[in-house]
Amino acid sequence: MSTEFRWGILGTGWIAEMFVTDLRATGIEVTAVGSRSQQSADAFGSRFDIASRHASYEALVADPEVDAVYVATPHPMHAANALLAIAAGKHVLVEKPFTLNAAEAAEVAEAARRAGVVVIEAMWTRFLPSMVRIRDIIAAGTLGEVRTLIADHDQLLPSDPEHRINNPALGGGALLDLGVYPVSFAVDLFGAPVAVTAKGDKTATGVDRQVALILEHDGGATSVLHTALDTQGANTATIVGTEGRIEIDSVWYEQTSFTVYAGKGSEVVERYDETVVSRGMQFQAWELERVVAEGRGESELLPLDESVAVMAVLDEARRQVGVVYPGE
Structure with a gap:
């Protein structure tokens, strides 16, 4: 995929660490990370050599150097974090499970379609x-x-x-x-x-x-x-x-x-x-990049309706x- 596609990481837990490790191992560009504290963002950014380190999720999704956001927070925060990124016009890869329940999943899917951005559940398998x-x-x-x-x-x-x-x-x-x-x-x-x-x-x-x-x-x-x-x-x-x-x-x-x-x-x-x-989490990132590059609204390998189902x-x-x- 294009080396010009830039990823931002929302959350700094262990799943974010595994995801970024796989992206780094396969040449995918990570330009920013966002956390709820500057200390956490700085520590994660230093570990993975990420230049932009934001002390809030709002600042991350507003970063003009970010094309897609990977949501790596706990399950109950997935919907709110995905909606935040969608509202900022970013494409989004949301860690599984997609949301806490089907009602939240349907809300995220509808928001993505209205905004015209690509949103995929990070069911990496x-x-x-x-x-x-x-x-x-x-x-x-x-x-x-x-x-x-x-x-x-x-x-x-x-x-x-x-x-x-x-x-x-x-x-x-x-x-x-x-x-x-x-x-x-x-x-x-x-x-x-x-x-x-x-x-x-x-x-x-x-x-x-x-x-x-x-x-x-x-x-x-x-x-x-x-x-x-x-x-x-x-x-x-x-x-x-x-x-x-x-x-x-x-x-x-x-x-x-x-x-x-x-x-x-x-x-x-x-x-x-x-x-x-590496572990293989890069393939879901490549899938989102491919869908965006081809101008498709959703991934045929994991459509939004399937995540809701x-x-x-x-x-x-x-x-x-x-x-x-x-x-x-």
Whole structure:
């Protein structure tokens, strides 16, 4: 992509660090960072050699040397921060989950369309070469009619009640932080579900500890998903069709390897083992730059309506498990 495209980073937490590390490793230009304090902005800017360091998000989005803003704040702030950048006429990459709930997601999507700027959810898995290849295999008919997705995202995360993963005020819980990955994968493969069944339980702080989901899709396809924040799972995925299957190795939502089996004898017809530079978060940045350069309103790999649909699934799953965030 053009080296003239300039990124601003809104937020200075660990996810911002990983994103900028990947951008720096692949030659993408980062010109500014914004935080709620000058000290934090200066520390982040010094670490990553970013010239412009702003003590407020408002100053960051007003920076004329910024073409696109990456929103890297906690979940409950995503909508407000994205709307701030949209109002300033910036293109926006919003860290997943897109927002706290579907109502906020729809508001951001509508604002982006009215403003004529490109807004994409930073569901980085969608844009990895491994996922691009998987979609190509499915489109070629190698698996026949795809019927089932089985995927988990289970991690052993800190038990500190003040940690963001356990804090309702920060949108904590397994679903929004981890479950969003398999849910987004299911929507990518089959479209928004027509029915959602969720069973789970909660932590002492009131967020979802683990959730099992069954999503029913048009045409009879089914997604069987699991997420948990206090157990380390295999984190693999399998896509099953009438004529074959793809088994994605751990960790399936990263750039990883997979095996394609086809025919009655389940013969191996492809083994994919490609690697990428760094972690792979640069591909979502390149996608936004491509969409802007081509004059498209949205990414066809992750349209705004799909981000809204994913949030609607998470909303319904939370409703069934009984998780409500402050202010909802």
